[in-house]
Amino acid sequence: MKVNTEISAVEEVLTRGVQEIVVADSLKKKMLSGKQLRIKHGVDPTSTDLHLGYAVVYEKLRQFQELGHKIVFLIGSFTARFGDPTDKGKVREMKTKEAVMEMAKEYIKQLGKIIDIKKIEVVYNGNWYDKFSAEDLLNLMSKFTVARMLERDMFQQRMKEAREIYLHEPVYPVLQGYDSVVIKSDITVIGSDQKFNELQARPLQEAAGQVPQDLMMVPLLIGTDGEQKMSQSLGNYIGIADSPQDQFGKTMSIPDSLIYSYFELCTRVDASDLYEIEKQLKSGENPRNIKVRLAKEIVKIYHGERAAQKAEEEFINVFSNKQKPTNIPKFVFREDMNILGIMVASEMVTSNSEGRRMVEQKAVKVNEIIVSDIEQHGFKAGDVVQVGKRRYIELV
């Protein structure tokens, strides 16, 4: 495949939504060389529910792919079994080989919504580490010092808090580094939290007579709450597998301050559009209109143009015209249920206390009438219950 070395295209990939590059000069030279590069991205598949936070990296991989480079998608089928150490809670439990492979399959399927998975090379580090002997591992470990490995932020953090570091944990970055030797990586594209680990590849590659990989770090995406990094456990995420309606609605809920970075990191609008959007935001135009475009751009990537169009219309019906959505889910109720029971049983709310709070906030309506008593009951089939702006059910 012919590699695109057009300077403007290369510059765009090197700068758009990029937080840091190590080593920038070297990376640029590689990209202008005309050689098809091997772009490493490694992942321990521990979740099967990707969100836009992950997509920031995958959009960047897509850009490399469109220039004609080879994406080498490394599944940590070995390393995932004991897991990259985290600064949260306790040491991760080891997983079975089967569980990891199952998640890997699902992961790649979702990845297919962003990059062309027919063109990527998928490799599993179990292919080499499952055959690694204890001696091989000790030999590899002997090339690194304890002090160097403990420099990693997360270990420093743990030590500061007098939390334990188990003996196998500092080995993880070594393995991640050696992966790059095996796959002969030219570049790796990662979230900035992976910088330390991927840096370990460079001396190992050099010792193996390879040109060490350069690192491109993309920023961590802030979640819909506008505060913390997008994460499944925090519930502030927009899922790649979410419905068009959900993606649209969740995007509309982000604070205005995130609009520009979402355009830059999560959409494919081009550089001149980005410039326009920046101008509009500064000019005092209603951010809501700009957000509508953002939401459409996001839905377009994961569900296509038509779904994006429909999601917009739907959103305008429900939220702007305060009409009910066209497609209200049904809920089979029992006649003795009160409003709180219905909300909890239909999963409109996740707990009694959330239900109570919604009623107190006058956010619960039955047939457009605000409910003021959580004990209210005596409902009949056909009644429409609404919680907040977007949650509807019809009783049947």
Place this chain on the structure above:
Amino acid sequence: MKVNTEISAVEEVLTRGVQEIVVADSLKKKMLSGKQLRIKHGVDPTSTDLHLGYAVVYEKLRQFQELGHKIVFLIGSFTARFGDPTDKGKVREMKTKEAVMEMAKEYIKQLGKIIDIKKIEVVYNGNWYDKFSAEDLLNLMSKFTVARMLERDMFQQRMKEAREIYLHEPVYPVLQGYDSVVIKSDITVIGSDQKFNELQARPLQEAAGQVPQDLMMVPLLIGTDGEQKMSQSLGNYIGIADSPQDQFGKTMSIPDSLIYSYFELCTRVDASDLYEIEKQLKSGENPRNIKVRLAKEIVKIYHGERAAQKAEEEFINVFSNKQKPTNIPKFVFREDMNILGIMVASEMVTSNSEGRRMVEQKAVKVNEIIVSDIEQHGFKAGDVVQVGKRRYIELV
């Protein structure tokens, strides 16, 4: 085999030349139980020249063997390849499997001078670790913390001196500990420098449903210089393979302050003899006479009663009666050699500078006449050269 549980015999083994026991109560109970115990002693065969410093442990093993217990002699055929970390210089180089096995063979041969090697069980930890996968190793490592491993004195020392600790080094104690699980060790007998490593066995054995091994630490033997621990590299050692004459002479050269501990740690004289010797030392008897007995006892162990007798006679001839030894080595000289050249070429001295010093100290004689000029030459066959008290050659 019937196990000796006679309380006085057990007490003797538990106390003679013992520095520390973990856990003393438990060990005594095991020894009185009547069960044949598995006594672990592990060694990474890195030297083929054993000396009395090693023999302190082996004498203790012999005592256990004589009570009827099973000595499990563990050769670190795997661990020796990368070596127990030391506080000296740099990290050890990894050795080949072949080199280690070769040394192990020689090691056991020399061991046969002390314990009955037909009755011992020899095991090689390569038997399990050569089959260990990287994953097995990581699993084992995950049971220990970095902090715990770095508590080891030697690592603390290195950190204090800002010397590096390589990532594979803190794994060594874990492997040494797991050895005990595999061989189901009841007790280990070691030099006190191995305490930390052998302690790691206990939690692993407990997790495996075994009664954890107890540890018996014997003291490090002070060398013939009376100052530093006996060691090959310091040259202050009495070798197990040394000739009767050398063992005798070297023993006679130790400072009087070491006589008792050498009797206790390196001979087989019994408790009442030890008591006698202590009394004699205090009574003002000439220590030289007591040392002659010590030297004979040591030679007896490694060369037998007759050799011990002969060595004593020889010693008295040479040193006491200032006669020449009966068996002077020959050296084929060239006529143009001066005295310095002869001393160096015949290896009576190890360097020109040592030769010069000996001449200056009037410690060099030819045919009983003190040499005063290092350039002296014109020697003829039949001349006898003497350096110091014990080095003789005859020119031929």
